[in-house]
Amino acid sequence: MAAGMAGILGGCVNVSAPDKPIVIELNINIRQEVVYRLDAQAAKTIEENKDIF
């Protein structure tokens, strides 16, 4: 308590940067039902391009 009071009275404000990067979510425009529907076609794409997957 006394230490807390001393901190306040000292008038010291500490601002520290977050230790993790700030992530901005950009995936909100992905339609989940479309992702679900594309499953079979995606499988075919992988099968036909094995060198890059």
Added chain:
Amino acid sequence: MTRLSIKSFRKAGAATKMAVAAALLATGAVAVHAQGRSPEYAAARSAGQVGEQQDGYLGVVGSQPQAIVAMVRDINNKRRAVYTEGASASKSTVQEYATATACRLLAETKPGEKYRAPDGSWQTRGAGLPPRPAGCK
């Protein structure tokens, strides 16, 4: 295989040329499509230098040699091309098509390979299915 001189090949009719081409294809003498991963890509995957991300693109795990970074960039450019093709064929966006592919790619990672979790951290695939984007089948 039958030996054909260039001269006789030039003289040969179109039908004969077709037949020769078909014979070459049948014997596997001509590679039409790249079959599977390059040894460099396969090695980088099993060494955990590269991994699958949630967005359908390959990622570089931590700091890696320039050759690895360049290889990943090249692979991702090719992936973007096939996603673009798939998206226009299926009336979806490139991002949606890439995500649908990511669903498969993440599920198909082998234990020990790296994948990027939704929080951005790199994880090693264990026995279970890795976390995948929303909407995966």
